[in-house]
Amino acid sequence: MQHRSPPESRGSILAATNFLVFSGVLVFSILFYVLRFPTFPGSFEAIDANLRDPPTERSRIAVADAERAFHEAWNEPGDAPRVETFLARVPAEARTSALVHLLWVEIAERGRRRDASIELEYHERFPDDRDAIRAVFGQAGKRPLLSARGVFLLAGLGTWPVLVYVLWLLPQASVRFIVWFATHTLYRIRLHGAEHLPRQGGCLLAANHVSWADGILLLVTSSRPIRFIVYAGNFDNRFLLWLGKLADAILISSKPKAIASAIRQAREALRQGEIVCIFPEGGITRTGQVQGFKPGVMKILEGARVPVVPVYLDGLWGSIFSFERGRFFWKWPRKMPYPVAIHFGPPIHDPKDVFEIRQAVQALGAQAVQSRSNPPLAPPRNMIRRCKKYRFRGKVADSTGAELTGGALLMRSLIFRRLLRRGVLRNDETHVGLLLPPACASVVANAALALDRRVACNLNYTVTSDVINACIRQANIRHVLTSRKFMEKFDFQLDAELVFLEDFKDRVSLADKLIGGLHAFATPAPVLEKLLGLSSIKADDVLTVIFTSGSTGMPKGVMLTHANVATNTDAVDQVVRLRDNDVVIGILPFFHSFGYTISMWTVLNTDVRGAYHFSPLDAKQIGKLCRTQRGTILLSTPTFLRSFLRRIDKEDFASLDVVVAGAEKLPQDLSDAFEQRFGVRPVEGYGTTELSPLVSVNVPPSRSADNFQETLREGSVGRPVPDVSAKIVHPETGDPLGVNQDGMLLIKGPNVMKGYLGQDEATRKVIQDGWYVTGDIAHVDEDGFIHITGRESRFSKIGGEMVPHIQVEEELNRLLGADDEGGLRAVVTSVSDERKGERLIVLHLPISRSPEDLRKGLTDRGLPNIFIPANDSFFQVDELPILGSGKLDLKRIKALAEQYWEARGQG
Incomplete structure (x- = not known):
């Protein structure tokens, strides 16, 4: 209570609290003594007759004789008589009645001699007669007004009038306590940067809006009352309106007068030294991305002279109150209590515009990822769980006719892992090369290496032997997995031993098949992960090395970690709202970061299926694959999309629902022509190998939740995906630039690579204080969409x-x-x-x-x-x-x- 109060009143609060506590203890002690004071004498006749009266006349006489003799014995000199001695004189049928009579005599005699009778002592002496002993002692002495239970019940009932009075006197504090208790029961809340909240004086909290619970969470974590600016339409009945007034909320609607009134109320509250909170996005995000901020924030600040404290609510996406899975409320919580983190940033004094505030909130999001206590599930572990979930449903297919269910894919990957360990790869061989086109076989090979905790290095087969050998030397690759049929098309002279997939067909034993099938179809996922050693994978362990395209120089090996790939696939799932009937048409090679992360691991780590073709230039076969597999998602480049316009029949792409283009700028005329021919409009995304690769993407119209929020802006590459932050700086000075100003694009988030393989100096040049320098010239508009101007x-x-x-x-x-x-x-x-x-x-x-x-x-x-x-x-x-x-x-x-x-x- 003290730390939530003004410093000048803390001494008074402490004194008052101590007085009330100790006075309450004193009053209750006196009340307990009075109510428990012996008042009414007990009666032998009040003892239960079934215990008191002997069952027969003969036994009644025996009990009376024993009682008389026992009474006389107490008057004789010497030691006090024992109940057991006289109890033995009565028949067995009258034992209980005799014990009751004898105990009554002994307690009375002891009382006259000032010798206390202890009930526990008799329970130890007569363990089989506890009911009789309790009955005698219940009537032997004077009885209090109330039993101990009665006293506590009375005290409890007496608190009800007090409770009602307190609720009437302090309704806001009472409701806040109830909300606090419920919230901390349902959520496990961690605070970061709470010291940035001023202890006194006004400030404006600007927070991202992820769920219906955002305001409540902020309310119960602040030591000071917070007034929220909320949409009046959410308080459309008397009870909710009463709660709104109770919380002193500032209601706002879409009417101009209501907006002006709310702004005036908020500004006046800030001037009075209160804390006001606004969700500048104007609504709950439907994708998890930070939306554009409304300009009303700056109107509120006019003349208020208070700081703005940026707030980022992390972890709420996926809770039942968020829009995850395309709906509010109607879903089971993933955890109880649900982990949530609230990050407060340094106060912003006199912000230039709302863009500056939005940038601060988004930067907190990228920072929040670093402090999460639970890292994302490693891709190979997630793959095991997804394959087991769909063990009997198709998971991957290719244009050769191969098709594997989730169970078959996992079984083949496990078997291939055993074969590689047994006859090819040494224990100390961490980096393994692959020269394979996109197909089921290459998915199995990559998955097998991941399950064996080795680093897959997919090599670019469109370059010369010298370039490939330079990559092999960088990664210290000893073996390259490939296919004889595939290698017939090339004349490579490589500095590594080639391992042909066809040679493994005859090496698979019955034991391999049985063990692989048992693990894939019967062994529980957690047990299998433990057996394979996957439980010990760390977030920053390297999953793959992908070599840059070399478009501006010699390729560099980019080390992407398990966390890099996992967060990228999660972002795709979250923003594009993948469905379990989606089929990704994978045409980009796995040596391309989009092909590796999006086309392969997104398929393996989500509920979608994948269908692959070995060449993006083979438009006819790609069209056929899309038609036969009912493809819904196509990832491509504008160059390949242009060729599809002329070579693919309209019916082949009839099932397409999402087309995302990257790697180069998407011209509007190409989008128009593609939409006119195939009925689906391509959207543009952006990424680089060093960023795992996805940075931002426009949400396709068919996957946009509603028209409430703008999720696509043509000419841009979209907003940054969740937990990723973008900023623009001057290329020479490094100073931050404002809205719509062209400069160097910097990216921060969980997608930033671990570094360049064996090139620490090159890594330091491009990663500065956690920000990756993309080398691209861009600007960010007022709603957070990134526009690439050039490299x-x-x-x-x-x-x-x-x-x-x-x-x-x-x-x-x-x-x-x-x-x-x-x-x-x-x-x-x-x-x-x-x-x-x-x-x-x-x-x-x-x-x-x-x-x-x-x-x-x-x-x-x-x-x-x-x-x-x-x-x-x-x-x-x-x-x-x-x-x-x-x-x-x-x-x-x-x-x-x-x-x-x-x-x-x-x-």
Whole structure:
């Protein structure tokens, strides 16, 4: 009570509390003594007749003789007589009656001699006659007004009038106590940063809104009363309205006058030194993401001169009061009590705009993940549970006709794990290479390595042997798992031993099959995890090493942990609202982070199924796979989507419900054409290998819960997924930038990689104070949507001004139109220039328009002169370099540009 009170009144409260407590103890002690004081004499006749009266005349005479003799014995000199001696003189049938009579005499005689009779002593002497002993002692002495039980019952009943009076006198405090008790019963609440709440004076709490219980949780965790700004429509009956008034809530509705009135009330409360709380999103999130903040926050602060304390409620997504699983309330809680953490950030004095407040709340979300007591379930453990859940239902399939149920997938993975341990991999061999396309076999191979707690390194088969060998050396890979049929297409000379999957077919013994089947179909998941040693996996243990695309240099090994991948798959499930009838069409290779995390582990760690094809360029087979497997989710790049427009029949994609494009900017004309042909509009997401990979995504219209919140904004890459924070800083100074200001994009959250394999210095350059420097130039709008402007490496500094390659490239391709395959006709890069620092270079496919014509078209589209390449900076090429992931090979493009420019200079 003291720490919840003003400092100047704590002494008075302590004195009053002590007085009330000790006075209450004194009053109750006196009352107990009075009510228990012996008042009414007992009576022998009041003893139960069944115990008192002998059953027969003969036994009655015997009892009377024994009682008389026992009474006379007490008057004789010497030791006091023993009840047992005289009890032996009566027949067995009269033993109980005789004991009652003899005890009554002995207690009376002892009383005259001031010798106390102790009931417990007689219970020990006559253990078979406890009822008779209790009856005698109950009447032997004077009886009090009430029994001890009666006294306590009376005292308890006496508290009811006091309770009613207190409820009437202090209704707010009483209701708060009831709510506090209920809340702490249902939730296990941990507070972080509570010292940021001012002990006195006004402040405005700005919190994210995850569930219906948010306000109650904040109310019971604060030492000071909080006035909440709440929607009046939620108080539509008398009882709720009474509760709202009791809590002194500030009701607000959509009417202009009601909004103005609520703002005035909140501002006045702040001026009076009260704490006011607002949920600036204006509603409960339907995806777990932090939504845009309403500008009314700044109106409340006008003239109030109080700080804003950002608040992040962590862990409430998934509770019965959140919108998880697409509904409020009607779901079972996952845990009881439910763990929740509330994070208070440092006060913000005089915020410039609501964007600054939102950024602070979102940053708390990324920070909250680090302090969670329960790490996410490791992907291989989650896979075991999902496969057992769907042991008899299809889990993965591919275009070769292979199809595995959850049980079959787990059994094959366990068997393959046994075979690798028995004849291929040594105990100290942590990193294992894989050269396999997306298919059931490669899913089994990756899963087997994860179940064996080894690090899977999926190698890029679209690059040269030298690049692959550089990756092999980085990860110290000794064995590479591959397929003879697959390797026939390549001429690799690798510095590691190749292990062909086909060779294992004859090595599987009956024991392997029996043990694998027993573990997959009969062994409980927790037991199997213990047997495999998976229970000891730590959150920061490395699950995989994925090598960067090398689009701007030599590939680096990105170490992704179990927590990285687990939180990313959870985010996909949460934001896209995956359904158990969803089928992911996996065409991105597993050496691509989107392919590995989203196409494979999301399938293995959620209720969806996966269907794979080995090449994203084989549009006809992809269409057929989607049609036969009833695919609903497609992950691709804009380059591949363009080829699908021309090569895939409309009916093949009839079942598609979600199409997400990444790796490069998604043009609006491509979205329009795709939607017109297939009836589903692609949305854009963003991520990098170093971020596991997902950072943000627009929620597809079909998966948006309702029209209450905006979850998609075309031209953006969406909002950050839950627990991930984004901020924009100046590329040179590192100073934070405001809303809609272009700068360097930094990301913080559980998706940030552990680091580059064996390259600590490179890791330190890109991870600064927990923030990953993406190298992408972007801005964040007022509602939190991220807009990618370009890569830092795709800017040229010409005459002191930054010129974005992507903007020039997009305008050129609009002028030229797509090629026959639906791809780009021109790309923009740069070479050094002695006079202006850099020069824009355009590499293009054979085109009919001249450079002069294109330059005029760029001018007509409003581009500044400095953005327009010179006439002599256009070069024709046979093809534009593309990586296996579908992204432009920027390294080769720049090399070609330098080669052509140097040749022109020499010519």
